[in-house]
Structure formats: structure tokens, C-alpha cells
Amino acid sequence: MKSKLTYQVLLLALTLGLTHQSAGQDKGTMLIKNGTVLTITKGTLENTDVLIRDGKISQVGKGLKAPSGAKEIDATGLFVMPGIIDAHSHIGLESINEGTSQVTAEVWQGDAIDPLQMSIYRALAGGCTTSHAMHGSANSIGGQCQTIKHRYGTFLPEELIMQGAPRTIKFALGENPTNHGTRDGLLPQTRMGVEFVIREAFSQAKAYMAEWDKYNKNKTAKGFRGAPPEYSYRLETLGEILKGNIIIHCHSYRADEIYMMLNVCKDFGIKKIVFQHVNEGFKVAPELAAYGAMASVFADWWAYKFEVYYSTAYNATILVRNGVTTSINSDSPDLIRHLYHEAGKTQKYGGLSDDEALSLITINPAKQLGIESRVGSIEVGKEGDITIFKNHPLSIYGVPQYSIVDGIVRFDREKDPADMRLLPDPKAEIDVTLHGQYDEGHDNCLQDVEYLFNDLVGLKN
Amino acid sequence: MRSMLAYSFRICFVLAALVAALPASAQDLAPVSDTYAITGATIVPAPGQKIENGTVLVQNGLITGVGKNISIPADAIIIKADSMFVYAGFIDGYSHVGVNPDNSEKKEKVKYPGNPPPGRAGITPQADVRDFINPTDASIAALRAQGFTVSQIVPHGNMLPGQAAVVLLKGEKADQVTISGNTALYSELSGTPGVYPSTIMGVMAKWRELYRQAAQTKNYQALYASNPTGLERPETDRTLEAFYPVIDRRQSVLFKSEKVLEIQHALTLKTDLGLQVILGDLKEGWPIINKIKNSGAKVLLSLDLPAEMKKEDNAEKKSDERKALDKRKADAIASSTSQAAQFAKAGIVFGFSANTVKPADVRPNLMRMIASGLSEETALAALTTTPAQMLGLSNRLGTVENGKIANLIISDAPYFNKKSKIKYVLVEGTLFSVEDRPKADTGKKADVKGSWSYQTETPQGKGDGKLVIKNENGNYSGTITNSFSGKETEVKDLVVSGNNMSFNYTIDVGGNSLKVDVAVTISGDTLEGSMTAGQYGTFPLNGTRDPK
Known part of the structure; x- marks a missing residue:
């Protein structure tokens, strides 16, 4: 039937x-x-x-x-x-922050893809065909992200996943993770604390890998008897970062902490890192270029919290002129619909050429996601x-x-049909063409952890 | 005696008098005999089979004779069931019927939200639902009145509430009514607010980690058991040990799987870890039938359906946009209703689950499913033989056959006839009469006074709280609390009309006030409805009256 x-x-x-x-x-x-x-x-x-x-x-x-x-x-x-490719987005996701712990490297946005969200179709209407579905910035080391293609029309999450795209993971510096730590009376409450959390996590992962290497080596020896190290999904994932199998995408604003993170990467031999937001990137552009680190920025969005006041619309141009692979991202279900405007702003502020400006939303974000041989x-x-x-x-x-x-x-x-919902709610009292919370939101870097700030009756936001 | 007269022409007078005085609890008198002979009935031994004018003999809780020429022992209580129909008792594939919530170790604040005690994080796979059974709970009688005699019940909780059991819907003590324990490991893929894992992605990661740790621990324990000399002693870990039967493929994992994404999360874990999976209470399986079929997972479809749309008087005056929206909603309702038919057509064998259906809706919903293409035979199989098979209990349950447990339904017409009524239900030989429901007393207001415990479910998890209602000469007032803030708020505009109650209250959200509207229907000691929190959406809400 x-x-x-x-x-x-x-x-x-x-x-x-x-x-x-x-x-x-x-x-x-x-x-x-x-x-x-x-x-x-x-x-x-x-x-x-x-x-x-x-x-x-x-x-x-x-x-x-x-x-x-x-x-x-x-x-x-x-x-x-x-x-168009968006290197920083949260559309098409059921949940965005597993913000309950300062390190949650084992969680993966690929487990929370929501193909029913209309925001995916709206992004398509703005010419955007690929986005980087990112974990939020509640914790210093957040979850792994997933690059998705906007194949709107399927009910199957796996069909949005861009198979073969490199693994990526969200890190976060500054106010978001420290506010969180301050509230719970736990690490990190300062920028120093953030550095410590990251260094400690990497050190533990190193020790974990060494233990396993030792066990695996001994295991083959004749007559070996012994217990394996306890399996940890979290440390195993962090180990994959150290091995160079996962690209770090690091939420950051201030030049000092960006430089700090570069030093952490240097100390642990990590080469693949993309800084996200990076509003003060223009202050450390030569350092970023020398390290081979990349930058994904807003065209002209700032002053939404204290650490984001020192900003300039020339940021993208300065980074590009210093040889940093730069992209312009949305971090928003609204901006993702007109990233071409955002790219165009770099012609007003800095006079980038057409190809340079368009690279910011095509081949450059592709490079940052490791998919430049396939798209962009x-x-x-x-x-x-x-x-x-x-x-x-x-x-x-x-x-x-x-x-x-x-x-x-x-x-x-x-x-362009009036109603593009894939699955209207048969129990809804009032029919609306919105689907999911994210469509209604704005800056969703802290979605799922609003409970830290509000006590919302019965909603648990 | 009023109800007795109505059908005394069908059942011998002696029996009717006896039935009217049937034991509702232990202090009542037990029947004089454990032997029943149901005579003159049309028997449906299994879907698609029929014996006219036959007899079913029940002795000591077992079926000891089915057919035309059954000799009736002298001590048998005879149920003259001429013109009546006998079916095997229905089996509910999964629900929380008669299960008390476990309130221990739930709400206290934890020092390290990222590393809470397992119980606080909803991880109690070793918990046994039999420790939470209340066989005298009203919900059991309500489900039984719809013809259900057996349920696979599961504990309440979030990620891993514990072990399921198959129980008879009668009795007083857990062990008395359990047919089979540890029948499945139950899991809901929802996080626990405020602690790890709190989101679906956290739950998925934690599931994989626990499973892999369990597999590792199991291997090492086996190595240690074979020769402990020189080996570090492995610690026992009851949380991980609960996974061992799942790892050995001796036990399935039953996932709550209502929504289209929820179903697919369960299938992801099935693929990743090679689990044997039962998808429980499917409501939105119809858009992904092929994927479900290819997965090989077992399926329990929900008996709950979205309500039909109300006919409106001025339908033709509606705007085109309104009409288009209504059409899509009507189509979504139609697809939900025809889900069972679609699964049958796709060749997927399924049982039913009563987890979220209101008992009184069971038969109307089955009739709607049949009207949208499900065959009566498949519907009956999904209520009897299929769940029996899924639970590995075909040799004891699911048909009216010699030697099986005497779970029977006696209805006054073929069950799938519009006007049929279930008159009696036998659960392992215990006879229960089904009273006609009293007609809704229009104009009379429901008794809402007192303290209620409610639960709500939002897209990101569950919440609960207390609702206290006062009634002073028809002037209602009340307060509501919630598990997130712990604050108590006055409710306003409280209106009770018939069985419906509505009110609102205002909360503070980051300095802004947000009005929350609540509308519920009261039936006895339960309430069910929804709460609407402005732009945040509408969420289901249900609750029960606190014992006085």
C-alpha cells in the first residue's frame, strides 16, 4: 500500500x-x-x-x-x-554540546546527524552544498565533528555524511570553557587552566598509547601473561590526534591564546590545526602561516562577548596577504544562506580579487576540511x-x-515548494514549517548546555 | 447484580454469581475450582484457524483440551460461551506496565558532572525489573481488560535502565508472575541532564565504550579463570558483567525506538557492535522500512497512533496555505496509521508494544490499522504468535493449544468486529471479568485535588516535578515544581472542565519571563497531556496521583 x-x-x-x-x-x-x-x-x-x-x-x-x-x-x-562550503556550522544536528566534561573527544557529531532539519534545505537555497557539522565550544576538548553534504531529501543520517572526509575535532579556548569550569568549580577557570586541560589530555593519551604499544609487543612473546591496559575510547581518540589522523578545529579569539595553542601543537608534534573565529588572527598571521595553521573567520561579526571586542573586518584580508589559508564561515543557520555576501565583504574591506574572495567560501574551506581534492x-x-x-x-x-x-x-x-518538511509531526497541535530547535536559533555554540545558565522549567535547555 | 442480568443468558447463573464475586485481591474468596470448561464457543486457536462450537478445557493454569469432543470433568466451572469467541491472550512486546520508578540515586548534585556514579548517569544494566514490579498496580488491570495477559516489562530510566522480564498480568508478587527473567537488556538512547552522557552523541560513545570494556574484561576474566597463577586479579564489575550475555549473543538489546532517528541510532549500535536488537514501540518506522528490513532487527510496532484530525465546520473557508498544511498533517497521520500494513507488505514480521498507548485506544487503533490495509490475521499474529516467538516462548504462549499456559480472551463477537466486547480474560487459568466502562459523566468534573507527580520529555531529555492542586468550594489553585530548578511556582488560570484541566505558569529564563501552558486530561489517578513553552515547543506530559 x-x-x-x-x-x-x-x-x-x-x-x-x-x-x-x-x-x-x-x-x-x-x-x-x-x-x-x-x-x-x-x-x-x-x-x-x-x-x-x-x-x-x-x-x-x-x-x-x-x-x-x-x-x-x-x-x-x-x-x-x-x-559553497561552510567550515563552521551546526545545522543538521540533533545535539551540539556534550558539555558535561572538559574533555569529550570520544563523542562524534556523526552520531547526531538530523537529516530532517529544514536548515539544510535553506543552506542549499543559499548555494551552500557542504558544511562542517561541528561540536560546540562548551568544553576545552569537545567532540569530533563531521563534514556533511547537503543531500536534503533523505531520512538516513549516513547519507548526509561525506564518506571519506578526514576526521576533525572541536577544541575551544577562552570564555566558553572557562565560564563553564567556573560555574562547576572545576577546571578550567582561567586561560591557563585551558592550556593545562589540553596538555594533560595529550600527555595521558601519549602514556595510554605507550602502554598499549608495550602490551601489544609483549603479548606476542612466548609465555607472556598479563592484563591489558583498560580500554578508553576518549584516550584512544586523543591518540589519533597525536598520530595526525584527526584535524583540530580550535574555537579561539585572542592572539595570546592562539599563540599558546600553536606552542601546544608544536610540543606534541601536531601539524593539522585550523583556528575557528580567530578574531585576533591578524595579530599573529605570520606565526600562523609559518606553522601551516589555517584560519576560518567571520567577515564582520564581533562584540558578542568580552573577548571578541578587538576585531576588524580586515581580518580575512590580512590573513590571506600573510599566506594563511583562510575561509569565511557562518556558525549560523542564517549566515550560511548568504556566505557569498560574507565573502564579498572582503572586497570592500581589503580589496581581495574575485578569485581570492570566492576561495574563502570554496577551495579554502575545502583545504581546512581536507577535502580539497574532491570539492571546492x-x-x-x-x-x-x-x-x-x-x-x-x-x-x-x-x-x-x-x-x-x-x-x-x-x-x-x-x-521551490512552499512546504519542504520531510516529516510533519502528526501530533502537533499547531502546524509550523519549522523543524528542530536549531532552525530557530542564532549562535548555537552553546546549545545543549543552556542549563548551565538558566533553570528553565521542564525544558532542560 | 445489574451487569449480571445482561449476560446471564449466555453464562450459567451459578458461574455469573461466582464471577461477580471474583477475587480482586487476596482477601476475597478464591474460586471453588481451578478447572474451567469454556463450551460452545468459536475458538481461534491461532491466526487463520477456527473451531466452531468447540470446548476449551483449562486445568491448573494450563490448557488441557481444545476441540469438539472434550469430556468435561465433574469439578469444572462451565462457561457457556455459545456465540462467543475464544482467542489466545494478547502479548505486549514491551512496556512499563506495573513497574515502579526507581527513585534511588537520581537527583543529587554530583561533584564531577563529567564522571558521575553510573547509577546517576542512567547506567544500571544489572538492575532487574523484577525488583520494581507492582503486580497490583492499576495499569496492569487496565491493560488486561484489553485482552493482554503477558507483557515484557522493563525498568524506568535513561541510557541503560536494566534487565527486562516477561510477566503474567496478574498476581501479587514478582516471582509468582514471572515467566522468564533477563529476557533482554533494555536501553533508551537518551542522556541524563547535567551529567555525562547528557546528549545522544554522549550516549552513543558511552555505549560503545562500555561494550568494549565489557568485552575486554570478559576475556581477561576467562584467561584468569583458566589459570590465575601469576596474573593480576581482575576486579568484578557488575555494570560490565551485565553485558556478557549480550556479547555472547545469548541476549538481545531492546531499544526504545519511537522516532525515525531513535530507530536509526539503535541500528547504528547494532552494526557497530554486532548486537542482536529489538526495536521497541516504533512510531516512525515507515519512512525507513527498507533500512529496518535490511538490518534484520526484530520489530515491535507501537499500538499508539496519532489522533485523527477533527472535522471542522468551515473547512472550505480556510486559506490555501492552511489547507496545504492540514493535508500534510493528514497524510502524516495516514502514514502512521498504515505503518503496520506497510511493514506487513514489506515482509517484516512484527509484534506490538503497548508502552505508550492508552489502554482504551488499543482496539480502536487496531481497527484503524486494519482499515488502512492490515489483515486481521496479521494483526492477531502480532498480538499473539509473533511476540511469543520473539520472546522464545512459543511452546508456552501465543495459541489456544493443549499444554500451553491458559491465557485466553473471551469476546462476545469476533474480536475485530466493530462492536465486539471482551467479556473475560483468563491469565494462567485465573478468570477476570471485564466490566463495561462507565459512560463518561458529562458535566461532572474530574477530581484534580491533591498532589501529582509528573514527567515530561523534551527533545533533549526528561524532566519531572510535583503538581499540587487545591480545591476550595470550586475555586482551584495550585503550585508546580520541576527537577531542574527545584523552585515552586504558582499556577494561574486553572480551569477544570469535565476530565480536562488547563493552567499556566511563568518562569524566568535568563531574566526574561516565559509562560508555560499546560493542558491535561485526567483519568482516575493518571493525567496525560502536553506543556507548551512559548517558542521552545510543545512537549508531552504525564503523571500520576501521589498516594495519600
């Missing part, structure tokens, strides 16, 4: 070229004709076609022919760019994640028309 709703979702899916249930990892074939192609890495190509075959860009050139039956989009007069530019062999704009994306008149993921149209401005 085919239910009415299944039928409706199917219809809706068909209009978008999706298929219900197995929508997630589907790959499409399509031809985008005659657009102005902003490749980001290989210049701008006028009147050029892009052919996507089975989800990957197979040809970029003129006069390309679509395979029979493949979808064609006439991009004459339109701008074709790689799908329009090149043959890369994944078919494309956004098509009416007017140049850096123009104030730029409007996304299509968002394409793996060669499948996930947003089409012409066919």
Missing part, C-alpha cells in the same frame, strides 16, 4: 530529481550549458559547458553534448561556481557540487538559482 505521504514526497522528490529513501548517495548525470564558469582554481571561462557524469565533473569546455536522457540546464547569462573548485574529476547564480555571486544582486550535489539538483529556485 502506497501511503499518500510517500506519494507526495515522491512527487516532491521527482520535481527535484531525487528519489525517496535512497536519495542520499545517489549520483546524477547532467549538462550545464553555456554559463560563465568560475572555476576558482583555473580562472573564469565564458560561454562554457560543464558535464557531470555519475556525480563527477567529467568535462569542462565548449559545445559539450549531454548523454541521452541526461538533464540539461541552460546557464546562458548565469554564473556557474563550485558549491570546478575541475575535471571533482565531485559534481555546483551552484548556479543569477548575477555574479559577489554582486549584491547575486541570487542562487540551482544547487547541485553529486550531479543531482537539490535546490531549484523555479521549483
Whole structure:
């Protein structure tokens, strides 16, 4: 028996070229004709076609022919760019902070993906096809994050996960973790405390790995008898950071603590680190560049707490000019819908070129997430994640028309249904088109730990 | 004697007099015989089978004869069931029926929220539900009146409340009514507010860690047991030892799995750890049928359904937007209602769970499922033979067969007929008559006075508190507390109308005041409804009256 709703979702899916249930990892074939192609890495190509075959860009050139039956989009007069990537977001997540302990390296946002959140579709409507679903900043070492592709239309969390993307983890410095520690009367209550918590965690992980190495070595010896070290998911995960298998994404504002974190990384031999927010990054830009650390910043958002007052809209440009791989992120379900505006601000403040400005929301965040060989530019062999704009994306008149993921149209401005909910609540008294709390929120770095600040009756926020 | 007259033409007078005086508790008289003969009935021994005008003989709690030519012993109490129908007693795949909450070690503040005692964090896999059973709880009689004779019951709690047991819905003591203990390890994938793990991702990580630690400890204990000489003595750890039967694949994990994401979290753990999994009380399984089927997990569908939409008078005057929203909601209700039919069509064998259904809704909801495509035979199987099989108790439960436990339902018409009523339920040979429910007394107000304990569930976890209502000559007033702030707040605008009560109260959220609206329905000593906290949403709320 085919239910009415299944039928409706199917219809809706068909209009978008999706298929219900197995929508997630589907790959499409399509031809985008005659657009102005902003490749980001290989210049701008006028009147050029892009052919996507089975989800990957197979040809970029003129006069390309679509395979029979493949979808064609006439991009004459339109701008074709790689799908926008947000290196700092919390959309599509059921929970954001396991803030109960100062170190929770073992928790993973991949376990809390919520594919039903409409914020994913709204991000697509802003041209954003990939985001970094991050743990919050309540604790010094938070949970592991997950890079997701915005394949809206599936009920299966695993289909949003960008399989093969490197593991990443959230760290946090400054006021968020110290406020938390102060309230509970525990570590850390100061910036020194944050450094101690991180150093201690790494030291424990080192000792843990050494114990296991010793045990594993002894175990093979003839006649060995002994107990294995106690398994710890947390220390094992921290060990993976030390081995270079997990990229640190570190919430930070002040130059002194950014420099402190660089020293911690140096001491423990950690090379892969991206600083998030990093409002005072402009003060330590040469140091960041020398270390190979990257920076993901806001265009012009600050003064929302004490440590975020010393800021400048020239931050991104200064970092770029010093050779730091820099991106502009949203950290917000609102900003994620117009990251192209945010990138455009760097032309007003600092005069970055079109390619430099667009790199901030495409190839650079891809590098920070370790996925630059797969997405972030329009090149043959890369994944078919494309956004098509009416007017140049850096123009104030730029409007996304299509968002394409793996060669499948996930947003089409012409066919944008009024109600994109995947699963209306059959028990809801009042029907609303919102889904989940995050859609309604703003800065969600501290979601799930509001109970630390409020005593909200019956809500446990 | 009024109800007796109504059906004395069907049941011999002696029996009816006896039934009217059936023991409700121990101090009442026991029946004069343990032998019952149900005669002249249409017997449905198993789904799809039928014996017309047959007899079921029950002796000492067992079925000792089923068929047409059964000789009836002289001491048998005869139930003349001409024109009536006999079915095997229903089996509830999973619920908390008759289970007291464990209030020990729950609310105290912990020094290190990141490393709380396991019990404080909802981790008590070694706890046994049999320690929390109250067989005389009113909820047991209410479920039994709907034809249920057996439940797999689980303890209350968060991440790992403890061990399930299969019990008969009667009796006075846990051991008396237990058919089988440690039938499953029960888990709810919800965190405990304020301590680790507090979120779904924390719970998932903790689950994996506990399981792997248990596997490691188990291996080492085996090594030690085989030859302890020269080996450090392993400490015993009852939390980890509770996982051993799960690791050995001798025990399944029963997950509360109502929502579409909740189901998938359980399946993730199934894949990651190779668990045997039972998905409990599925409500939103229908969008992911293929995934559930491919997982091979066992399935218990919820008997709870969203209410049908009310017909509105001015439907045609509604805006197009309103109509479109209503249509989507109606479609979602239709999909929920046809879930069982969709699962059957996909070839998934399922039982039912009564965990969240109001007992009085069981039959109406089954009728709605059947109206949307579920066959009566599959519905009956899901209430009897399938759960018996899932619980490994097919040789004792699920059919009307010689030698099985005498769990029986006697209804005055085929059970799935619209107007049929269950008249008697036998639980292991104990006869219970089912009284007609008194008609709702319109105009009469529910008794709301007194102290109530309530629970609520928000997207991120559970809360609870006390509600105290005073009634001074029809003027209601009251206070409400909650587990998060511990503060007591006055309630306002308290209105009682029939069985419905509504009120609101105001709380402080970071300096702003937030109004919380509560609307509940009272039935006897329970209340059920919802609380709406402004933009934060609406959450279910239920509670029970505190004993005086």
C-alpha cells in the first residue's frame, strides 16, 4: 500500500530529481550549458559547458553534448561556481554540546546527524552544498565533528555524511570553557587552566598509547601473561590526534591564546590545526602561516562577548596577504544562506580579487576540511557540487538559482515548494514549517548546555 | 447484580454469581475450582484457524483440551460461551506496565558532572525489573481488560535502565508472575541532564565504550579463570558483567525506538557492535522500512497512533496555505496509521508494544490499522504468535493449544468486529471479568485535588516535578515544581472542565519571563497531556496521583 505521504514526497522528490529513501548517495548525470564558469582554481571561462557524469565533473569546455536522457540546464547569462562550503556550522544536528566534561573527544557529531532539519534545505537555497557539522565550544576538548553534504531529501543520517572526509575535532579556548569550569568549580577557570586541560589530555593519551604499544609487543612473546591496559575510547581518540589522523578545529579569539595553542601543537608534534573565529588572527598571521595553521573567520561579526571586542573586518584580508589559508564561515543557520555576501565583504574591506574572495567560501574551506581534492573548485574529476547564480555571486544582486550535489539538483529556485518538511509531526497541535530547535536559533555554540545558565522549567535547555 | 442480568443468558447463573464475586485481591474468596470448561464457543486457536462450537478445557493454569469432543470433568466451572469467541491472550512486546520508578540515586548534585556514579548517569544494566514490579498496580488491570495477559516489562530510566522480564498480568508478587527473567537488556538512547552522557552523541560513545570494556574484561576474566597463577586479579564489575550475555549473543538489546532517528541510532549500535536488537514501540518506522528490513532487527510496532484530525465546520473557508498544511498533517497521520500494513507488505514480521498507548485506544487503533490495509490475521499474529516467538516462548504462549499456559480472551463477537466486547480474560487459568466502562459523566468534573507527580520529555531529555492542586468550594489553585530548578511556582488560570484541566505558569529564563501552558486530561489517578513553552515547543506530559 502506497501511503499518500510517500506519494507526495515522491512527487516532491521527482520535481527535484531525487528519489525517496535512497536519495542520499545517489549520483546524477547532467549538462550545464553555456554559463560563465568560475572555476576558482583555473580562472573564469565564458560561454562554457560543464558535464557531470555519475556525480563527477567529467568535462569542462565548449559545445559539450549531454548523454541521452541526461538533464540539461541552460546557464546562458548565469554564473556557474563550485558549491559553497561552510567550515563552521551546526545545522543538521540533533545535539551540539556534550558539555558535561572538559574533555569529550570520544563523542562524534556523526552520531547526531538530523537529516530532517529544514536548515539544510535553506543552506542549499543559499548555494551552500557542504558544511562542517561541528561540536560546540562548551568544553576545552569537545567532540569530533563531521563534514556533511547537503543531500536534503533523505531520512538516513549516513547519507548526509561525506564518506571519506578526514576526521576533525572541536577544541575551544577562552570564555566558553572557562565560564563553564567556573560555574562547576572545576577546571578550567582561567586561560591557563585551558592550556593545562589540553596538555594533560595529550600527555595521558601519549602514556595510554605507550602502554598499549608495550602490551601489544609483549603479548606476542612466548609465555607472556598479563592484563591489558583498560580500554578508553576518549584516550584512544586523543591518540589519533597525536598520530595526525584527526584535524583540530580550535574555537579561539585572542592572539595570546592562539599563540599558546600553536606552542601546544608544536610540543606534541601536531601539524593539522585550523583556528575557528580567530578574531585576533591578524595579530599573529605570520606565526600562523609559518606553522601551516589555517584560519576560518567571520567577515564582520564581533562584540558578542568580552573577548571578541578587538576585531576588524580586515581580518580575512590580512590573513590571506600573510599566506594563511583562510575561509569565511557562518556558525549560523542564517549566515550560511548568504556566505557569498560574507565573502564579498572582503572586497570592500581589503580589496581581495574575485578569485581570492570566492576561495574563502570554496577551495579554502575545502583545504581546512581536507577535502580539497574532491570539492571546492570546478575541475575535471571533482565531485559534481555546483551552484548556479543569477548575477555574479559577489554582486549584491547575486541570487542562487540551482544547487547541485553529486550531479543531482537539490535546490531549484523555479521549483521551490512552499512546504519542504520531510516529516510533519502528526501530533502537533499547531502546524509550523519549522523543524528542530536549531532552525530557530542564532549562535548555537552553546546549545545543549543552556542549563548551565538558566533553570528553565521542564525544558532542560 | 445489574451487569449480571445482561449476560446471564449466555453464562450459567451459578458461574455469573461466582464471577461477580471474583477475587480482586487476596482477601476475597478464591474460586471453588481451578478447572474451567469454556463450551460452545468459536475458538481461534491461532491466526487463520477456527473451531466452531468447540470446548476449551483449562486445568491448573494450563490448557488441557481444545476441540469438539472434550469430556468435561465433574469439578469444572462451565462457561457457556455459545456465540462467543475464544482467542489466545494478547502479548505486549514491551512496556512499563506495573513497574515502579526507581527513585534511588537520581537527583543529587554530583561533584564531577563529567564522571558521575553510573547509577546517576542512567547506567544500571544489572538492575532487574523484577525488583520494581507492582503486580497490583492499576495499569496492569487496565491493560488486561484489553485482552493482554503477558507483557515484557522493563525498568524506568535513561541510557541503560536494566534487565527486562516477561510477566503474567496478574498476581501479587514478582516471582509468582514471572515467566522468564533477563529476557533482554533494555536501553533508551537518551542522556541524563547535567551529567555525562547528557546528549545522544554522549550516549552513543558511552555505549560503545562500555561494550568494549565489557568485552575486554570478559576475556581477561576467562584467561584468569583458566589459570590465575601469576596474573593480576581482575576486579568484578557488575555494570560490565551485565553485558556478557549480550556479547555472547545469548541476549538481545531492546531499544526504545519511537522516532525515525531513535530507530536509526539503535541500528547504528547494532552494526557497530554486532548486537542482536529489538526495536521497541516504533512510531516512525515507515519512512525507513527498507533500512529496518535490511538490518534484520526484530520489530515491535507501537499500538499508539496519532489522533485523527477533527472535522471542522468551515473547512472550505480556510486559506490555501492552511489547507496545504492540514493535508500534510493528514497524510502524516495516514502514514502512521498504515505503518503496520506497510511493514506487513514489506515482509517484516512484527509484534506490538503497548508502552505508550492508552489502554482504551488499543482496539480502536487496531481497527484503524486494519482499515488502512492490515489483515486481521496479521494483526492477531502480532498480538499473539509473533511476540511469543520473539520472546522464545512459543511452546508456552501465543495459541489456544493443549499444554500451553491458559491465557485466553473471551469476546462476545469476533474480536475485530466493530462492536465486539471482551467479556473475560483468563491469565494462567485465573478468570477476570471485564466490566463495561462507565459512560463518561458529562458535566461532572474530574477530581484534580491533591498532589501529582509528573514527567515530561523534551527533545533533549526528561524532566519531572510535583503538581499540587487545591480545591476550595470550586475555586482551584495550585503550585508546580520541576527537577531542574527545584523552585515552586504558582499556577494561574486553572480551569477544570469535565476530565480536562488547563493552567499556566511563568518562569524566568535568563531574566526574561516565559509562560508555560499546560493542558491535561485526567483519568482516575493518571493525567496525560502536553506543556507548551512559548517558542521552545510543545512537549508531552504525564503523571500520576501521589498516594495519600
